Amino acid sequence: MARGGGLARALSRRGSEPRGGGKPDHRPEGLLVWLVVPDPDRQPAAELLAELMIERIAGDGGEVSVLISLSGSPLPGPDDPNLQYAPIPAEENAEIDAFLSHWQPDLVVWFNGHLRHMLLSALRRMDLPVLLAGAEESAITEPRWSLRTGQARRALGGFTAIHAATAAAARRLQRLGASGESMRVSAPLQEGGIALPCDDADRDELSAHLAGRPLWLAAMVYPGELAHVLDAQRRASRMAHRLLLVVVPDNPEDSDAMARQLDREGWRYQRWSDGDYPREDCQVLLADTRGEMGLWYRLCPVTFMAGSLLRGMKGHDPFEPAAHGSAIIYGPYVARHLPAYTRLSQAGAARIVRDSEGLQTAVSLLLAPDQAAGMASAAWTVSTEGAEATDRVVDWVIGEFEERGMF
Numbered sequence: 001m002a003r004g005g006g007l008a009r010a011l012s013r014r015g016s017e018p019r020g021g022g023k024p025d026h027r028p029e030g031l032l033v034w035l036v037v038p039d040p041d042r043q044p045a046a047e048l049l050a051e052l053m054i055e056r057i058a059g060d061g062g063e064v065s066v067l068i069s070l071s072g073s074p075l076p077g078p079d080d081p082n083l084q085y086a087p088i089p090a091e092e093n094a095e096i097d098a099f100l101s102h103w104q105p106d107l108v109v110w111f112n113g114h115l116r117h118m119l120l121s122a123l124r125r126m127d128l129p130v131l132l133a134g135a136e137e138s139a140i141t142e143p144r145w146s147l148r149t150g151q152a153r154r155a156l157g158g159f160t161a162i163h164a165a166t167a168a169a170a171r172r173l174q175r176l177g178a179s180g181e182s183m184r185v186s187a188p189l190q191e192g193g194i195a196l197p198c199d200d201a202d203r204d205e206l207s208a209h210l211a212g213r214p215l216w217l218a219a220m221v222y223p224g225e226l227a228h229v230l231d232a233q234r235r236a237s238r239m240a241h242r243l244l245l246v247v248v249p250d251n252p253e254d255s256d257a258m259a260r261q262l263d264r265e266g267w268r269y270q271r272w273s274d275g276d277y278p279r280e281d282c283q284v285l286l287a288d289t290r291g292e293m294g295l296w297y298r299l300c301p302v303t304f305m306a307g308s309l310l311r312g313m314k315g316h317d318p319f320e321p322a323a324h325g326s327a328i329i330y331g332p333y334v335a336r337h338l339p340a341y342t343r344l345s346q347a348g349a350a351r352i353v354r355d356s357e358g359l360q361t362a363v364s365l366l367l368a369p370d371q372a373a374g375m376a377s378a379a380w381t382v383s384t385e386g387a388e389a390t391d392r393v394v395d396w397v398i399g400e401f402e403e404r405g406m407f
Contacts, residue, residue: 025086027103028065031406033397034105035068036088038114039139041339043070044317045189045390046111047083049133053394054082060398062407067103091118100126107400109393111189112165113139115155124158129400132162133393134189137169140176153177161396163389189393190386191340195323196294203298209277210299214240214367217300217326219293220250220316225309226258228356230265232304233284235360240367244278246296248287250307250316255288262286297324301372302363304329309355318344319386322379327372329353329362343386349379 033053037046050066057064068074069088089099096119108123108130123130156162156178163186164170170185216236218229226247233245249255255271262269262284269284270276272292278285287296297303303321307313308331315334318341322328328350334341344350351366353359366372401407 025102026084028082028084031062031064031107031401032103032105033064033066034103034108035066035111036108036119037068037070037111038088038116039112040070040072042111042134042189043068043074044191044337044340045134046070048190049109049390049393050083051080052390053397054080056394057398057407060407062401064401067105088116089119091116093118093122096122106406107397109133109397110159112136115140117151117155120155120158129160129404130158131393131396132156132159134165134186134389135162135169135173136165136188137172140169140172160400163392163396165389184392186392187385187389188339188343190383190390191317191319191337196297196320198292198294198298203295206277206295207299210244213242213244215244215246215300216302216304216363216367217246217248217296217321218304218306219248219296219321221247221258221306222250222310222313223254223257225306226261228309228359229304229306230262230267230284231356232359232363235357236363236367237283239364242280243367244282244285246285246287246300248293248296252288252290255286259286259288293320294324297321297326300326301369301376302327302329302366304353304359304363305334306331308332308334309353309359315341318350318379319383322349322376322383325376325380327351327366327375328379329359329366343382344379347378347382349375349382351375 035046035050037043046068050068053066054064065082067084067086069086071088074085089095100122108128110130110132111134113135156173156176159182162173162178162183164173164183165186165188167185170183173183174180221229229247237243249258259271267284268281269286270278270282272285272287273289297320303326305316305318305328308315311333313333314336317337318328318330322344328344330341330350330352332352332354341350345352351362353362
């Protein structure tokens with residue numbers, strides 16, 4: 001998918017190399033920010049923060065490298081020469097000292113919670129600026145914290161600043177001994193999703209051409225899911241006879257095979273690459289070109305995020321449709337973006353389905369404009385709050401570097 005500038009370029013660099021572009025275990029020259037991510041579900045948010053940080057500092061004429069440490073092996077991450085991965089050191093003084101001696105971070109951002117007392121003590125001795133970012137109540141409620149209030153107070157005292165994800169998390173942190181002066185209530189950090197580029201003239205013309213027709217989008221569809229998506233379209237069309245389904249294959253190279261399946265099943269369909277607008281009798285538009293997701297998200301009020309319906313799938317970034325005002329439907333297999341889907345679902349911005357019948361039911365319900373609009377508004381709110389929280393962390397990083405005269 002084509003991306004724009006700034007954060008768009010940051011997201012576009014997400015590739016398939018498991019260790020980014022940096023040389024493994026090599027401490028790069030210059031400034032290094034260390035992102036400590038004890039919860040592996042926060043990897044997407046950490047990577048987005050890292051990419052945005054690199055972009056922003058480069059835009060100011062500086063350069064920074066980012067080291068992401070997870071508890072466990074990282075999933076494939078961005079291919080960026082300024083981004084590297086290394087496991088969080090174990091809670092042993094010798095291993096912590098060796099790690100910090102090798103990497104020598106200039107600044108630390110600790111994600112969410114799940115604090116490690118020995119590591120935080122070592123960072124405090126180094127007098128490094130450390131931010132606790134996106135702190136959630138669920139990550140700071142371990143029973144041992146209540147039993148060891150002195151240890152909790154010392155650990156929290158090692159943070160230069162704390163950004164709590166909720167007011168409840170902030171109250172919990174203060175009860176454990178965190179200073180109110182160092183704390184602000186922010187929001188969970190953004191995990192993805194920006195407004196993708198779109199040719200406004202194409203959108204306006206296509207929107208006018210399809211005026212009055214109900215639309216829904218199946219985004220990044222795997223071949224094995226197409227039968228379920230088409231079954232949902234068949235069922236939903238019984239109640240909305242002019243319903244048009246837009247299918248975007250996860251891999252455009254699967255388009256020919258999908259077209260053959262549409263032929264076999266007798267669908268009236270068109271391929272977007274043929275250059276014609278959908279005819280009145282078109283039931284399925286096979287969007288088989290690259291770089292036009294911005295158009296489809298803007299055009300369709302309802303999006304099924306595919307890559308999620310069959311066992312073994314991992315899901316796609318739900319903040320992409322959220323950022324474009326499209327209500328979100330998804331399947332149960334979204335491990336790669338589970339925190340994002342959970343947040344959107346809890347906010348009333350996304351609905352989970354289990355099969356083609358559930359997909360049809362959700363599509364039919366959301367074709368009612370008031371239903372889709374309510375979900376889209378909730379999705380926009382969650383996406384916007386996450387983006388603002390991420391921007392605040394980057395602002396803090398830049399401010400700390402400037403205050404210390406590092407660039």
